Amino acid sequence: MSEPKKVDRRKFIYAGLGAVALIAIGAAAYVAMNPPVVTQTVTTATTLPTTSVVTTTVPTTVVTTVTQPTTTVITTTPTVTPLGTISMMAESGWYPQEEEAKRWLVTMFKRETGINVEMVTLTQTDILKKTMAMAMAGNPPDIVYSTGFTGTQDYCWKGWIEDATEFIDDLKKLEVPDWCIKAYTWADSKKRKLILFGVPFLLNNVPMHYWKDFLEKAGMPTNPDEIPTKFSDFSNFWKEAQDRLWEKDPDTKGKVYGIGWPSLGAIGTAPGDGLQQIAHIMLWHGWKLEYDSKGIINIDASGNRDALKKTVGWVVETYKAGYMPKGILTWGPADNNTAFHSRSVISVHNGSMSIPLYWYSQDKTVYFEKTASLTKFPSEDGTRGKQTWQVHPLVIFADAKNKELAKKFIKWFLQPELLNNFYKAIGGRFIPPSKAVLEMDPFYKQGYSDSGKVDPHLPTVYEMYVEGEKLKINVPNIEHWFQFPFGALDAYPMQAVHKVLEEGFTVDEAVNWAMEKWLTVIKSYADEVRSW
Amino acid sequence: MKFEEIAPLPFIFFFIFLMIYPLILSLSMISFKDALTLFGDELYIRSLKNLFIFIGVAVPVKLVLALFISAILSGFRRNPIVKLLGVIYPLPWAIPAMSAALSFRWSLNYDFGIVNKMLVDLGLWKIPWLLTYPTAMLSIILFHVWKWTPLWTLMLFSARQAIPEELYEVAKIDGASLFQVFKNVTFPLIRNTFLVCLLLSSVWSMGEFEAIWLVTMGDPNASTHTITTLGFREIFAYGNLGKGIAMYFSVFPVVVAVMVSIIFILRRES
Numbered sequence: 001m002s003e004p005k006k007v008d009r010r011k012f013i014y015a016g017l018g019a020v021a022l023i024a025i026g027a028a029a030y031v032a033m034n035p036p037v038v039t040q041t042v043t044t045a046t047t048l049p050t051t052s053v054v055t056t057t058v059p060t061t062v063v064t065t066v067t068q069p070t071t072t073v074i075t076t077t078p079t080v081t082p083l084g085t086i087s088m089m090a091e092s093g094w095y096p097q098e099e100e101a102k103r104w105l106v107t108m109f110k111r112e113t114g115i116n117v118e119m120v121t122l123t124q125t126d127i128l129k130k131t132m133a134m135a136m137a138g139n140p141p142d143i144v145y146s147t148g149f150t151g152t153q154d155y156c157w158k159g160w161i162e163d164a165t166e167f168i169d170d171l172k173k174l175e176v177p178d179w180c181i182k183a184y185t186w187a188d189s190k191k192r193k194l195i196l197f198g199v200p201f202l203l204n205n206v207p208m209h210y211w212k213d214f215l216e217k218a219g220m221p222t223n224p225d226e227i228p229t230k231f232s233d234f235s236n237f238w239k240e241a242q243d244r245l246w247e248k249d250p251d252t253k254g255k256v257y258g259i260g261w262p263s264l265g266a267i268g269t270a271p272g273d274g275l276q277q278i279a280h281i282m283l284w285h286g287w288k289l290e291y292d293s294k295g296i297i298n299i300d301a302s303g304n305r306d307a308l309k310k311t312v313g314w315v316v317e318t319y320k321a322g323y324m325p326k327g328i329l330t331w332g333p334a335d336n337n338t339a340f341h342s343r344s345v346i347s348v349h350n351g352s353m354s355i356p357l358y359w360y361s362q363d364k365t366v367y368f369e370k371t372a373s374l375t376k377f378p379s380e381d382g383t384r385g386k387q388t389w390q391v392h393p394l395v396i397f398a399d400a401k402n403k404e405l406a407k408k409f410i411k412w413f414l415q416p417e418l419l420n421n422f423y424k425a426i427g428g429r430f431i432p433p434s435k436a437v438l439e440m441d442p443f444y445k446q447g448y449s450d451s452g453k454v455d456p457h458l459p460t461v462y463e464m465y466v467e468g469e470k471l472k473i474n475v476p477n478i479e480h481w482f483q484f485p486f487g488a489l490d491a492y493p494m495q496a497v498h499k500v501l502e503e504g505f506t507v508d509e510a511v512n513w514a515m516e517k518w519l520t521v522i523k524s525y526a527d528e529v530r531s532w
Numbered sequence: 533m534k535f536e537e538i539a540p541l542p543f544i545f546f547f548i549f550l551m552i553y554p555l556i557l558s559l560s561m562i563s564f565k566d567a568l569t570l571f572g573d574e575l576y577i578r579s580l581k582n583l584f585i586f587i588g589v590a591v592p593v594k595l596v597l598a599l600f601i602s603a604i605l606s607g608f609r610r611n612p613i614v615k616l617l618g619v620i621y622p623l624p625w626a627i628p629a630m631s632a633a634l635s636f637r638w639s640l641n642y643d644f645g646i647v648n649k650m651l652v653d654l655g656l657w658k659i660p661w662l663l664t665y666p667t668a669m670l671s672i673i674l675f676h677v678w679k680w681t682p683l684w685t686l687m688l689f690s691a692r693q694a695i696p697e698e699l700y701e702v703a704k705i706d707g708a709s710l711f712q713v714f715k716n717v718t719f720p721l722i723r724n725t726f727l728v729c730l731l732l733s734s735v736w737s738m739g740e741f742e743a744i745w746l747v748t749m750g751d752p753n754a755s756t757h758t759i760t761t762l763g764f765r766e767i768f769a770y771g772n773l774g775k776g777i778a779m780y781f782s783v784f785p786v787v788v789a790v791m792v793s794i795i796f797i798l799r800r801e802s
Contacts, residue, residue: 018535018538018539018542022542125768128768128769129768132767132768132771136773151768151769151771154770154771155771158771255643257643265749265751265752266749266750266751267750267751267753267754268748268749268750268751268753268754268755268756268757268761268762268765269745269749269750269761269765269769270749270769325642325643325644326642326643326658326660326663327641327642327643327644327645327662327663329663329751329752330662330663330668330748330749330751330752332749332751335641338638338641338644339643339644342644344643344644494753495753495754498752498753499753502664502752502753
């Protein structure tokens with residue numbers, strides 16, 4: 001009988017490793033050919049609407065369906081074969097209500113159209129990174145929804161975005177103002193024409209808030225209507241408040257400052273809030289927004305250099321005089337919130353209503369009684385100053401696999417009742433750019449009315465928007481001015497302040513430096529667009 | 533052909549697929565113009581300088597501290613207080629960088645940060661940690677050292693555990709001083725581990741991101757960027773892929789030089 005053949009141990013191990021490697025190569029090749037797109041899929045079919053969404057009594061089919069009890073919804077939902085699936089990349093909500101509202105939206109869409117929506121929620125930064133990688137790989141999501149999608153202008157320029165011009169009529173029907181539409185009109189260098197690169201559907205203002213109790217202690221008026229609107233008086237108001245507060249309460253000396261704006265940090269990363277705040281000061285000093293027929297901004301419009309000089313001069317002077325916290329030079333987007341919450345400043349300027357909404361969730365006394373928001377911004381001559389608005393869009397990618405279905409989604413979404421339910425459900429951080437929707441519900445005008453108290457914050461957004469439209473003082477915020485991320489992100493006005501404070505520049509030198517930088521950046525694309 | 537000869541093929545395939553191919557793909561995205569613009573870019577030059585300052589200060593400080601602390605942990609390992617410290621000490625390394633960096637940033641805030649509050653309470657002056665370039669660079673280095681020294685301490689501590697106790701006893705009988713013991717007994721025996729730590733620490737420090745992006749946000753006035761954060765900003769904030777990759781590639785020779793020289797020393801030693 002022959003002995004059983006011995007297996008060489010080393011060969012056995014090598015064979016095993018080889019087999020594992022071959023499987024791994026196969027798997028890698030498969031993944032390479034079919035890159036995974038979805039990292040977190042929200043199963044929309046089973047997600048049920050929340051009460052926050054359904055509290056409205058607007059008598060529409062949509063709401064009626066939503067208010068039905070869970071079991072009824074399931075039984076009345078037609079069992080339809082999905083007519084397709086669209087991929088949506090959406091920003092993670094800041095509050096649970098925002099998440100619920102988005103889920104409700106995709107549920108409703110599927111129920112009414114039979115089209116499935118695979119929604120991936122990510123942070124703002126991750127959306128930027130992922131969309132860029134996916135667009136470069138030729139496999140972008142169908143729709144993107146983000147409130148911090150600063151790269152979109154650049155994506156439009158690169159030809160990555162689908163032209164949404166066909167929605168302009170729908171937007172006009174909803175009474176969306178032209179400046180909102182213009183905020184998303186920019187050049188596609190591949191098509192060599194201006195396109196609508198996003199469908200604007202959300203707005204947030206850049207509000208100012210203050211501590212009423214500090215003003216009261218300082219013996220200053222606390223009513224927003226009593227705060228001056230002439231810029232010099234407005235500035236002196238907060239300075240005086242600080243002086244008096246320090247005098248009356250020595251404990252606050254060196255700890256509480258009158259002016260907590262503009263934030264002057266995060267220039268190297270994402271200046272965000274600070275840039276929006278300094279842009280307001282420029283506008284209040286007469287900065288003009290002028291564009292040519294190709295949508296190119298005339299940055300050096302008459303009076304603009306002067307407005308920037310006054311702005312930089314005022315910031316430098318006020319900082320040096322000790323009316324702003326020393327650390328304001330490095331405040332990033334969250335630091336102004338922290339300074340206000342920790343009661344280190346009397347007044348603050350912010351990129352959204354997140355400061356009062358934080359207090360609404362934490363301490364209603366602070367929200368309703370101790371703090372207030374301004375309704376009127378100042379200007380040099382005392383008339384109501386310009387108000388900037390950040391406009392947020394829904395974006396469809398040019399290489400999206402389901403472009404037509406994505407367009408169907410947007411078309412379906414642009415219904416007043418549906419929009420109204422959505423805005424209310426997301427909890428007040430944003431308002432609709434549609435005047436038609438704004439007038440549909442008392443929520444925007446009244447805000448929160450807990451215990452019968454008057455809301456001193458949310459209604460100011462409504463007031464500013466509506467009055468701003470009448471007075472034509474509403475403008476898009478600085479991120480929309482240049483239609484090119486370079487111009488906005490380099491934050492030259494903020495850098496000019498630093499140049500004066502830290503590098504020994506005069507105000508004139510710093511402003512001329514900033515203007516030259518801006519002109520150089522704009523020239524890099526303006527010449528090309530003008531040649532089309 | 534023998535099986536042994538073809539066995540490395542999967543590794544070679546993965547190396548090409550995951551290392552060489554992306555490298556070539558990235559290189560192909562850089563235009564000549566991108567590369568040229570770097571040298572006229574003041575911010576790039578400043579960021580390059582910052583990178584060398586950061587590595588030149590942070591790496592030696594971390595490793596010297598790690599040597600010192602590992603000596604304490606090893607020498608007094610039976611002391612209950614040292615035992616407790618040994619457990620608590622690695623915490624900065626273990627906690628997520630994001631939350632650690634943000635709390636560090638807020639602690640260093642000039643007006644309402646806890647560090648300045650403590651200084652004032654002690655009758656000292658406030659320090660403008662994040663407001664001036666030198667102090668902001670110092671803050672970045674402090675955070676990095678605080679976060680990463682525990683890792684290198686653990687590495688050196690474990691290397692010290694392998695040294696036979698008898699060697700120290702003999703040195704003691706011979707009347708060697710602490711420095712002589714370190715020079716002639718400890719260091720020669722942990723030298724290889726130390727060099728590995730030096731290599732890894734240098735390479736990883738070049739890629740440090742959180743300390744800059746989150747602690748100073750590149751401030752004041754974008755003066756504390758290193759190539760890592762500046763390249764990231766160029767790519768993901770500006771969408772300027774070519775220039776961003778060109779920035780990263782510009783420090784590639786330095787990374788390779790550091791790695792090769794340390795590997796050379798390691799091989800010569802062994």
